[in-house]
Each structure stands twice: as structure tokens, then as C-alpha cells.
Amino acid sequence: MASSDRLTIRAGRAWIDGAFRPAEVWVEDGVIVAVDTAPRGGPRGAVVVPGDAVLLPGLVDSHVHVNEPGRTEWEGFRSATLAAAAGGVTTIVDMPLNSIPPTTTVEALEVKRAAAAASAFIDVGFWGGAVPENLGMLRPVHDAGVYGFKCFLAPSGVDEFGHLTGDQLRAAMAEIAAIGSRLIVHAEDPALLHDNGALGRDYDAFLASRPPASEASAIDAVIDAARRTGARAHILHLSDAGSLPAIRAAKAGGLPITVETCPHYLVITAEEIPDGAGEFKCCPPIRDAGNRDLLWEGVVDGTIDAIVSDHSPSTVDLKRAHGGDFGLAWGGIASLQVGLSAVWTEAHARGIPLETILPLYTTGPAAVAGLTGVGAIEPGAPAHLTVFAPDERYPIDARRLLHRNPISAYDHRVLTGRIRRTWVRGALVYDATEGDAGEASRFDRRPSGRLLSAR
Incomplete structure (x- = not known):
């Protein structure tokens, strides 16, 4: 989806103000405009985080x-x-x-x-x-x-x-x-x-x-x-x-x-x-x-x-x-x-x-x-969000990791906790729910990142 679209994400557990709590996160034009910690069902079409996962900044x-x-x-x-x-x-x-x-x-x-x-x-x-x-x-x-x-x-x-x-x-x-x-x-x-x-x-x-x-x-x-x-x-x-x-x-x-x-x-x-x-x-x-x-x-x-x-x-x-x-x-x-x-x-x-x-x-x-406005789910922050399944176990295969060279100290380890989705400024750039985690086809092929400056 384009970052200019509206987006609502509903989670039973979202990391907000240093604790997990139920929340609906409302996004417009790539920015979090509201966080409702007493969600009442929200709009139709909201993205619902499954009960076995959490919403993180x-x-x-x-x-x-x-x-x-x-x-x-x-x-x-x-x-x-x-x-x-x-x-x-x-x-x-x-x-x-x-x-x-x-x-x-x-x-x-x-x-x-x-x-x-x-x-x-x-x-x-x-x-x-x-x-x-x-x-x-x-x-x-x-x-x-x-x-x-x-x-x-x-x-x-x-x-x-x-x-x-x-x-x-x-x-x-x-x-x-x-x-x-x-x-x-x-x-x-x-x-x-x-x-x-x-x-x-x-x-x-x-x-x-x-x-x-x-x-x-x-x-x-x-x-x-x-x-x-x-x-x-x-x-x-x-x-x-x-x-x-x-x-x-x-x-x-x-x-x-x-x-x-x-x-x-x-x-x-x-x-x-x-x-x-x-x-x-x-x-x-x-x-x-x-x-x-x-x-x-x-x-x-x-x-x-x-x-x-x-x-x-x-x-x-x-x-x-x-x-x-x-x-x-x-x-x-x-x-x-x-x-x-x-x-x-x-x-x-x-x-x-x-x-x-x-x-x-x-x-x-x-x-x-010294970065400001990132690392938190709060109104006014860019809608940088990720869904993490803390109990999901999965094996690491260095050949399927997405960095350039197929070598890693974590090859063949079985890890607990898996990223399922990631949004950057409200745009979905990673979605492991659509297939194997090594398939780059699940990425928006148009680079969407921004360059940050301390000045």
C-alpha cells in the first residue's frame, strides 16, 4: 500500500509506553495520528495482529x-x-x-x-x-x-x-x-x-x-x-x-x-x-x-x-x-x-x-x-511498525537470508521469535505471511526509505 493511504492496525498486545497493552494504531500519510488503548473494534479493513504475535515499533x-x-x-x-x-x-x-x-x-x-x-x-x-x-x-x-x-x-x-x-x-x-x-x-x-x-x-x-x-x-x-x-x-x-x-x-x-x-x-x-x-x-x-x-x-x-x-x-x-x-x-x-x-x-x-x-x-x-521520533508507537511518530511472533520457532539458513553474502554465524541455529510484517511510514515492506522468508518477491520493489539528518 502507498504511504499516503490510511491504515489502522489492531493488536491485543502492542508495545506502548514501556508496556504491552491492547491498542489500535491509526496512520495517515505515513504518520501515526492516534493510538487508542481502549480499542472498540475500529474500522472495517483494519489489519489485525494475530493473538500469538505482538505489535512493536x-x-x-x-x-x-x-x-x-x-x-x-x-x-x-x-x-x-x-x-x-x-x-x-x-x-x-x-x-x-x-x-x-x-x-x-x-x-x-x-x-x-x-x-x-x-x-x-x-x-x-x-x-x-x-x-x-x-x-x-x-x-x-x-x-x-x-x-x-x-x-x-x-x-x-x-x-x-x-x-x-x-x-x-x-x-x-x-x-x-x-x-x-x-x-x-x-x-x-x-x-x-x-x-x-x-x-x-x-x-x-x-x-x-x-x-x-x-x-x-x-x-x-x-x-x-x-x-x-x-x-x-x-x-x-x-x-x-x-x-x-x-x-x-x-x-x-x-x-x-x-x-x-x-x-x-x-x-x-x-x-x-x-x-x-x-x-x-x-x-x-x-x-x-x-x-x-x-x-x-x-x-x-x-x-x-x-x-x-x-x-x-x-x-x-x-x-x-x-x-x-x-x-x-x-x-x-x-x-x-x-x-x-x-x-x-x-x-x-x-x-x-x-x-x-x-x-x-x-x-x-x-x-x-540522538535520533528523535523513532522507536516508539505514539502520535506524531512515523508509522514504523513491526509484528513479532515471540513463540514461533524457525531455522536459519544463511543461503536464504537477505543480506548480500550467504554466510552467517547463525546458520543452522533454530531461533525463537520471528518477524512477520514490517511497515515503513505506513507502507508494508516485508510480509512473511505470504510465503517463505527468503523470497524477495514479497518486498515492495520501490525503495521507500528516507535519508535522516541530525541537522
Whole structure:
């Protein structure tokens, strides 16, 4: 249906104001115009959410590597945003790498926006990059509408996106504070990494090469720089649960620090990763089961602000380079389509209610990025909505996932909880009720996403 049509969705359980309640959601011209939590039957022709499913606001993922242009064979805006819609995600914020050029200048941002405008099925915002070459020149990129700036404290893996030294981190934070932006940080200390080159097929060797101490040291440096400058800082893809006490203390001390983790750290453990299975390689690495348990404590107690995909796919040959050598394979997990299902499967097994994790998929990542008007079902918000069946079980087949390359750390897992429908601004862009979840024929083939700007 066109976004200009009127739409009413009736649900016995809709996620509104932090709770599930009966509701009718009224949409006109792509905007939610009313939410009736005492529904009386509504108009004929209303979409009725089945009793075994819930109506959610469209999910927000503030950490996605789309890679277009430049490495579009790894991923692109069409394939990434179709996969996102199939995962209930209606808003993403794209990372400034691994595209070429990286988003470190206004000109590069415009190139990225042009690529997204032609192909995106959901809404897309953009992070800028803070690299040694553009320090002191972040304001023009900020004024052009990025939501903040990403930096690495260790080598990024691509030559065109350099990492910051400790002094450069502090300089970037001072500049970020002056322009009123935020710095998002890949926090690993290169002095404590030991993965330069081949490591072999044994996952334990790779894990030992990127120890928790590296994350802890880098996170301490970010906290110290935030204390010195007052800049807003966000810790990306936390894998080391041992750093949670320092983050808790920083928050308790009033520092503007937020932190995210990812589905693979909450679901997968080092003990179960086979030799040579490059699809499980990511940086920082997936750690042991005890570490996973402590990360879940950070989810439940509210220390962790968001759960995001860090969707960072590549071609199959790069993931399985050199016969599965963990030192040489590309690092990144493809999970944009399955994140909520994977995390809910684990949460449900632990007795953690869906209500606990939903904010970390909606308002949490929206707040991290400074996005407004998304992640909630409320009048005036864009009609980004998704239907989730929390008890439906289904197997993952990487060949049928909608991101570009058929490889995933979740291949062959059976997950609990499935996205059935997704609307973007009132337009139905995904409908699993019409057939197999791998059939792209169920998508509106006209890209309907919008480009978002922080300015």
C-alpha cells in the first residue's frame, strides 16, 4: 500500500509506553495520528495482529556497515535494508567505513547519501569518521548532518580509515565537545593486541590475541577523556564484561557515557566456535560463557544502553581466507536480519522477559545516536511498525537470508521469535505471511526509505 493511504492496525498486545497493552494504531500519510488503548473494534479493513504475535515499533540499529559505495560486493543499501526490514528494523545509522570513500568529509557523505537514496527500503542516517587526517576539521561534517563521529583506537582493518593515538583521542574529544556532537569508539588498546598476521584455525589462539585487558585499557582511556573534556562518548560493541564496573562508575559519576553490546556476544560463546569457522570472527572477539553471563547482568541492570547488530559482512572468500585462519579472515558478523530473534531466544531461555530487551532495540539505540521520533508507537511518530511472533520457532539458513553474502554465524541455529510484517511510514515492506522468508518477491520493489539528518 502507498504511504499516503490510511491504515489502522489492531493488536491485543502492542508495545506502548514501556508496556504491552491492547491498542489500535491509526496512520495517515505515513504518520501515526492516534493510538487508542481502549480499542472498540475500529474500522472495517483494519489489519489485525494475530493473538500469538505482538505489535512493536520499528526497531532501531545504530551500528550497521552497509559498505556502499566501494565495497558493494560485501553489502549494499538494497540488500542491507531488505535484510533489516525482514528483521523488524526500520531505521539504521550507517558506519563511516568500510565504504570507499570513508565518510570523513562532506563530499564523501554526499556520495554515501546518493547511494542510499537510490536503494534504501528503510530510513538511513549516517555516522561520520574521526581519523588522524580530519582532526580539527570535524565541524563541516557535523554541520552536514552526521549523528556523531566514529573512531578506532586500534587498526580498523582497512587502510583508508586510520586509528587515533591517545593524544589524538583526547584532541578529538575536545573538538567533539566544542561542536556539541558525540564520539563513538572502537575501544581496543593496540599495545595489548597480538594478532598481526596468521594465527591458525584454532579459535583459542585468536581469542588470546585480543585479550580483555585491551578493551579495559581503551575504555579507561575513553572515560578519562570524557572526564577531562565533557564530551559525549559511546563505547561500541562491548565484549568484555569485566569493563562493566568501570562503565557503571563513570555513569554514576555523571559522565555522558553510553555503551552497547551485540547479539553475538549475548548468544554465542567461544566454547562452541569450531576450528576454522571464520564466520564467527569479529573484533573484539566473542568470549567465554562466563563472560556472556556477566554481559547479561549488564543488560538486566540497565548498564548496557543498546543492543545493535554491528552488521559487518564481507564475501565468503574473505571470511574463510587461508583455510580458515582466524588471524587472516575478515572480522565481522552478519546479523542484521536475525538480531532480535537471536537475543530473544537466549533471553527467553534465561527467564528474562521480552519487556526487558525491547528498549535496547528501540529507544535505547535511538538515544545513543540522538535520533528523535523513532522507536516508539505514539502520535506524531512515523508509522514504523513491526509484528513479532515471540513463540514461533524457525531455522536459519544463511543461503536464504537477505543480506548480500550467504554466510552467517547463525546458520543452522533454530531461533525463537520471528518477524512477520514490517511497515515503513505506513507502507508494508516485508510480509512473511505470504510465503517463505527468503523470497524477495514479497518486498515492495520501490525503495521507500528516507535519508535522516541530525541537522
